[in-house]
Amino acid sequence: MFYTYVLRSKKDDKLYTGATEDLRERFRLHNNGKVFSTKGRGPFELIYYEACGSSKDAFMREKYLKSGPGKRFLKNRLKRSLPLTGFTLIEIMIGLGLLVIIISLGLFLSMDLYRSYAFRSEQDTVLSIMHRARTRSLSNINQSPHGVHFEADKYVMFEGAVFDPLDTSNEEFQTSGVVSHSPATLDTVFDQLTGNTSSGILVLSGQGRTATISFNSEGRIDW
DSSP, rough: OOEEEEEEEEETTTEEEESSOOOHHHHHHHHOOGGGGGGOOOOOEEEEEESSSSHHHHHHHHHHHHHHHHHHHHHHHHHHHOOOSOOOOOHHHHHHHHHHHHHHHEEEEEHHHHHHHHHHHHHHHHHHHHHHHHHHHHGGOOOOOOOEOOOEEEEEEESSSOOOOOOTTTTEEEESOOOOOSSEEEEEEEEETTOOOOOOOEEEEEEEEEEEEEOOOOOOOEE
């Protein structure tokens, strides 16, 4: 991106027009007296700039603004006290700073929402599997108790009083990997017809959050 710009000297109030690829650096050079055409005329304020697609366009626009019609255009804008197309460098920097803050805040909130969603989704998965196992026991599916086997990387809904990893009726559910549970290995079996089970607690943690799932001897599941 290239820019055509107009500076106003705070010393003699004269206008100076130029073109550059790096507007910020060029403005700094003007104020430090490093540009021959404006040396000794600083400090300056940036009162107008235009973004151009190529250096050719920028220098053509610079030529126009230095011409009679271009000077009249700038004077009319100043006389009417209308906001100019461009902003001062300080305004640009402030605007960019605010934009960075807004984007950073948006990313932070988005990540926080994602972490909250991921944790809640894992919690809902665990609760759903436990409720399904208890419902199957209450319904006496296959005249057998049902339970849930917890491992670090998966949950397994199984049939029978004891978990058998080789049982083909097992239903496996992979964990998301963002939430861990304690104890790391646990078997919860719900008795057929009654849905009763041994009392216990399963603690889920991850993404900066913790949730406790408890179940009593009557098979009631709380969270």
